């Protein structure tokens with residue numbers, strides 16, 4: 529008999545009832561060190577007092593207001609995002625998938641209004657942009673699309689890192705290029721800065737819009753507020769979600785005035801997008817994360833973590849191949865199945881996340897402590913030893 533919860537996930541037999549910082553506490557009282565953060569969501573850990581205060585203060589005032597009215601909390605968050613990024617304008621969503629949908633609509637509307645009718649969006653093998661019909665068509669992998677056809681047209685997937693294929697595909701007919709600066713689900717694969725700069729140049733030459741998906745790698749995860757900042761370039765459109773809400777459902781599309789020009793009143797909307805609760809939390813997350821001293825700490829801890837992980841890889845050459853990633857978006861390329869390591873880590877009361885390309889993802893809260901990093905590596909060491 530089918531479970532009452534639609535069985536689209538293979539769930540571990542653990543349920544959590546509380547959280548404290550980097551620790552998730554199960555219903556039996558046992559404490560798990562959380563290096564998954566709900567897949568790069570809880571950037572400030574569980575039950576962060578600043579975020580609890582922002583949420584409860586807003587909850588006592590007003591929860592939901594239609595976008596038919598002005599929403600000051602939404603304006604405050606949009607102001608912060610514009611102040612700290614390339615963007616001139618922001619649309620708030622409830623998830624990364626919704627942000628992807630709007631990004632695709634914005635690209636199409638831009639070219640429609642220019643009268644050029646360009647519709648092809650180039651995407652990349654290993655990409656993940658969400659699970660809507662548009663987002664699975666964009667990523668195009670068989671795993672996500674099989675059985676869900678006919679797929680929405682207008683996307684063409686290119687191999688990851690194949691410059692010749694990109695040069696051959698990107699031309700005067702291209703509407704946009706959509707890419708994650710660091711692939712998350714695809715296996716923690718950072719796009720080298722030179723490639724991102726090259727991509728920006730190619731888009732400028734052809735007129736194509738550059739759309740970055742920073743849903744997973746954004747919000748301080750890589751040690752800069754947004755990963756593309758390392759390359760010194762700016763996109764035309766960017767999707768964010770996950771970390772911006774610190775655990776409350778929230779996403780956004782950020783865009784330049786030029787890219788967003790077609791999105792006039794009536795072209796897009798959302799009942800819940802930009803609601804006061806989510807925006808109150810999002811603004812507090814931005815105030816904390818978009819701070820140079822906070823990001824410097826992320827980088828210091830990332831260097832420490834990476835150094836320890838290099839030692840772990842050297843100690844278990846049969847289990848691990850290499851460390852990859854940027855900032856606190858770390859991956860361990862494995863020689864065993866990453867799901868085996870995830871299971872072995874549960875036994876050590878450690879939460880990790882598998883990814884494609886045989887990679888184990890480590891996405892701790894950005895305020896993880898040095899002692900917790902040491903503890904996490906000890907637990908990973910024991911998990912790896914248990915597989916040998």
Ligand SMILES: Cc1ncc(COP(=O)(O)O)c(C=O)c1O
Pocket residue numbers: 567622623624625626628656657658659708712713741742743744745769770
């Ligand atoms: C890069 C990227 N884009 C989009 C999404 C979809 O976001 P959501 O699950 O919030 O809809 C994800 C989720 O994992 C993601 O990692």
